[in-house]
Amino acid sequence: MVAQKKAGYKYSSRRLLSAYERKGKVMYVIKRNGLKESMDISKIRIVIDFACKGLRVDPLELEADAQIQFREGITTKEIQQLLIRTAAEKVSPQSPDWQYVAARLLLYDLYKDVGHLRGYKVKDKINGKYKPYNPDSFFELVRTYAERGIYGDYLLKEYSKEDFNTLARYMDPDRDLLFNYTGIKVLYDRYLVRDEDGNVIELPQEMYMLIAMTLAIPERKEDRIKYTKLFYDLMSKHEVSLATPTLMNARRPHTQLSSCFVLTVDDDLYDIFDNVQKAGQISKFAGGLGIYLGKIRATGSPIRKFKGASSGVLPVVKILNDVMVYVDQLGMRKGSASITLDIWHKDVLEFLEVKTNVGDERKKAHDIHPAISIPDLFMKRLKNRENWTLLDPYYCKNVKDGKNLEDLYGEEFEEVYQRLEREVPPDAKKEVDAFELWKRLLTVVFETGEPYIFFRDTANKFNPNKHCGMVYSSNLCHEIVQNMSVSQHVEDSLDPSTGLITHRKKSGDVVVCNLGSINLGKVYEKADIERVVPLLVRMLDNVISMNYYAIKEAEYTNRRYRAIGIGVSNYHYCLVKNNILWESEEHLRFANSLFERIAYYAIKGSMELAKERGKYELFDGSDWSKGVFFGRSAEENQRLSEQNGNNLDWIGLAEEVKRYGLRNAYLLALMPTGSTSLIVGATPSIDPIFAKYYKEENMSGILPQVPPEIDKYFWHYKSAYLIDQEWVIKAGAERQKWIDQAQSLNLFIDPEQVDGPKLSRLYELAWELGLKTVYYCRSKSLTEIEECESCSA
Numbered sequence: 174m175v176a177q178k179k180a181g182y183k184y185s186s187r188r189l190l191s192a193y194e195r196k197g198k199v200m201y202v203i204k205r206n207g208l209k210e211s212m213d214i215s216k217i218r219i220v221i222d223f224a225c226k227g228l229r230v231d232p233l234e235l236e237a238d239a240q241i242q243f244r245e246g247i248t249t250k251e252i253q254q255l256l257i258r259t260a261a262e263k264v265s266p267q268s269p270d271w272q273y274v275a276a277r278l279l280l281y282d283l284y285k286d287v288g289h290l291r292g293y294k295v296k297d298k299i300n301g302k303y304k305p306y307n308p309d310s311f312f313e314l315v316r317t318y319a320e321r322g323i324y325g326d327y328l329l330k331e332y333s334k335e336d337f338n339t340l341a342r343y344m345d346p347d348r349d350l351l352f353n354y355t356g357i358k359v360l361y362d363r364y365l366v367r368d369e370d371g372n373v374i375e376l377p378q379e380m381y382m383l384i385a386m387t388l389a390i391p392e393r394k395e396d397r398i399k400y401t402k403l404f405y406d407l408m409s410k411h412e413v414s415l416a417t418p419t420l421m422n423a424r425r426p427h428t429q430l431s432s433c434f435v436l437t438v439d440d441d442l443y444d445i446f447d448n449v450q451k452a453g454q455i456s457k458f459a460g461g462l463g464i465y466l467g468k469i470r471a472t473g474s475p476i477r478k479f480k481g482a483s484s485g486v487l488p489v490v491k492i493l494n495d496v497m498v499y500v501d502q503l504g505m506r507k508g509s510a511s512i513t514l515d516i517w518h519k520d521v522l523e524f525l526e527v528k529t530n531v532g533d534e535r536k537k538a539h540d541i542h543p544a545i546s547i548p549d550l551f552m553k554r555l556k557n558r559e560n561w562t563l564l565d566p567y568y569c570k571n572v573k574d575g576k577n578l579e580d581l582y583g584e585e586f587e588e589v590y591q592r593l594e595r596e597v598p599p600d601a602k603k604e605v606d607a608f609e610l611w612k613r614l615l616t617v618v619f620e621t622g623e624p625y626i627f628f629r630d631t632a633n634k635f636n637p638n639k640h641c642g643m644v645y646s647s648n649l650c651h652e653i654v655q656n657m658s659v660s661q662h663v664e665d666s667l668d669p670s671t672g673l674i675t676h677r678k679k680s681g682d683v684v685v686c687n688l689g690s691i692n693l694g695k696v697y698e699k700a701d702i703e704r705v706v707p708l709l710v711r712m713l714d715n716v717i718s719m720n721y722y723a724i725k726e727a728e729y730t731n732r733r734y735r736a737i738g739i740g741v742s743n744y745h746y747c748l749v750k751n752n753i754l755w756e757s758e759e760h761l762r763f764a765n766s767l768f769e770r771i772a773y774y775a776i777k778g779s780m781e782l783a784k785e786r787g788k789y790e791l792f793d794g795s796d797w798s799k800g801v802f803f804g805r806s807a808e809e810n811q812r813l814s815e816q817n818g819n820n821l822d823w824i825g826l827a828e829e830v831k832r833y834g835l836r837n838a839y840l841l842a843l844m845p846t847g848s849t850s851l852i853v854g855a856t857p858s859i860d861p862i863f864a865k866y867y868k869e870e871n872m873s874g875i876l877p878q879v880p881p882e883i884d885k886y887f888w889h890y891k892s893a894y895l896i897d898q899e900w901v902i903k904a905g906a907e908r909q910k911w912i913d914q915a916q917s918l919n920l921f922i923d924p925e926q927v928d929g930p931k932l933s934r935l936y937e938l939a940w941e942l943g944l945k946t947v948y949y950c951r952s953k954s955l956t957e958i959e960e961c962e963s964c965s966a
């Protein structure tokens with residue numbers, strides 16, 4: 174009876190007796206310490222009560238459903254798992270609160286395990302007192318694990334014991350209750366730090382605090398505590414998420430915090446294998462890769478003037494494919510790369526087939542993600558149903574002012590390409606029907622969901638840093654658009670003192686991106702954006718300073734550009750919450766206005782940082798420095814802002830940027846937010862929801878998914894496959910007006926509803942409306958689409 178009173182819910186009339194109780198039998202359980210004890214149902218009820226308190230669920234249902242499965246000799250850990258599973262299975266659009274019951278049950282388990290490891294006596298202490306957060310031992314805890322090489326010792330060097338104590342007291346254990354089941358499960362399985370034996374050693378709020386402490390290290394000493402608290406609040410209240418590598422590695426000895434890298438491979442054997450090496454190193458440290466192979470000469474091209482010698486692009490694709498499989502992050506996850514080729518490359522037809530069932534099996538590369546770079550000229554020829562010429566890049570070198578064809582874009586490209594169509598020798602080119610090539614590409618899209626598309630002219634025309642480079646391709650998830658170039662191999666020389674050969678290289682730009690997202694379910698009004706976005710800029714700028722670089726060139730590029738990518742999660746929920754239908758003009762206006770606000774405060778935040786820390790090295794001469802933002806003048810942006818009702822001072826901001834510069838060369842990129850949006854219980858990125866309820870199966874097991882407040886907004890949410898995708902593209906185009914990079918924009922196709930001409934119309938519309946990239950085309954019939962983990966922010 175005591176237990177029931179404590180539990181606080183009424184059993185008196187409806188109490189369910191377990192089968193064993195009714196028969197007067199005693200059932201034994203095995204406790205965590207190995208001891209045998211008779212089962213005390215009242216203890217289970219205390220836990221159930223803790224889990225159900227204040228939620229719209231009936232605790233008796235959970236007890237009844239779970240009890241059926243109790244058996245003699247069950248361990249207490251198994252009982253807990255059983256309760257968790259039972260609660261998770263009860264999640265539905267009508268009863269979404271079960272996901273919080275399951276979350277609390279899992280938290281209870283986590284507290285118990287971690288408490289056990291820390292030697293706490295936790296028995297019977299729930300409702301707040303139970304939680305094993307102990308501010309007095311936080312410092313000791315970090316010290317112990319830093320000595321064992323589990324946490325980075327920089328934490329101890331940079332923060333005093335007093336700092337630890339202050340910050341430990343600032344942690345708010347109640348914020349653990351913000352997680353739904355899927356969120357805490359993903360965190361538990363993959364993000365919380367473990368010891369050598371695989372035991373989880375930290376609690377969620379400790380994780381957030383230690384990440385915040387790591388990211389505040391570049392702050393002035395007197396400001397560190399202030400910023401640590403601010404960063405902690407943003408993360409622990411789920412207002413922002415950081416990229417998976419940052420969440421995993423900040424606070425660890427190797428601070429590889431960047432998500433994404435883009436390599437440019439030269440047409441030279443040394444550089445090819447140099448990049449294979451880089452790809453291996455980047456994968457080892459959990460970075461995703463975009464790799465541009467468009468410079469490599471085509472199959473049958475001459476080598477040292479020897480005709481017909483080159484094996485072309487496909488063997489390199491295959492090597493990179495195998496590197497991605499080989500370097501598998503200690504068996505956790507294989508590497509991931511997109512490989513881009515231009516639509517005018519002579520090997521493109523074979524490249525298109527690397528993942529299909531058509532063609533020679535020896536030329537397949539099933540583990541990479543193909544991407545095609547498309548110039549405006551191709552789209553124009555397609556519209557006019559004209560021919561297109563595939564060219565061997567070997568014959569397109571040094572064709573204008575020392576540049577190759579792939580180094581040009583816009584009118585210059587068009588002029589030179591058309592000249593080369595005539596001048597390249599017949600056996601080094603191939604004329605095809607543009608429409609036939611397009612049809613083949615779309616068929617592959619139907620079959621595999623890929624290739625991703627990169628519209629190279631739009632990407633380069635709107636590149637704010639076109640004064641110092643160009644963009645050949647995007648990254649793995651197609652939201653990054655930044656200057657890139659080959660690293661040139663200069664010479665090998667023998668070091669007489671060691672007898673070793675030293676390779677000298679002129680560093681190119683290996684794009685590297687540091688990502689974070691704002692949760693639009695919580696942050697969408699002007700005041701919140703104004704508060705949160707500049708802080709996120711600051712956090713990401715600190716990520717650059719704290720980064721451990723797996724390859725040297727990335728450090729070189731990061732130092733000169735300090736590029737960051739701010740994205741979003743919970744877009745669909747934000748629409749629903751604001752009573753906006755996906756397929757509506759109102760949606761387009763909302764997207765434009767919302768992303769204007771985000772852009773404004775991102776630029777303002779970066780300008781303020783430049784004031785404090787200096788501008789990025791290559792700022793002078795950029796579009797930013799001329800007051801041209803997103804390809805428009807300050808006056809134009811001002812006008813748009815008035816139309817949007819935001820009335821932001823773009824003219825004033827442009828003046829300030831001219832005066833102080835920007836800290837970061839690139840600012841906005843809407844990345845996919847796979848596992849990180851799961852953690853914060855958000856709808857993914859900018860995507861519409863897949864379904865109102867589904868179970869996701871990944872490394873964490875079966876995870877129930879319902880979008881936020883589904884019971885309240887059931888009829889407002891429309892599932893992705895039911896939405897006319899033209900609205901997805903139109904909304905993407907509105908957002909793109911305020912994004913300097915790109916968006917991981919997915920299309921969702923029901924093959925029974927969408928035929929070839931419709932698909933073609935969608936991709937043509939994407940180009941016409943100024944999207945830079947299209948990511949997956951997710952077909953209802955394709956179940957296996959690989960989610961990018963590295964970019965997930």
Ligand SMILES: Cc1cn([C@H]2C[C@H](O)[C@@H](COP(=O)(O)OP(=O)(O)OP(=O)(O)O)O2)c(=O)[nH]c1=O
Binds near residue numbers: 441475
């Ligand atoms: C050596 C070799 C290169 N290649 C490819 C890789 C590069 O794309 C390209 C050039 O390789 P390199 O070995 O860099 O060629 P090179 O510098 O000796 O000759 P050139 O003056 O003609 O550049 O040929 C093959 O396909 N097969 C081979 O056996």
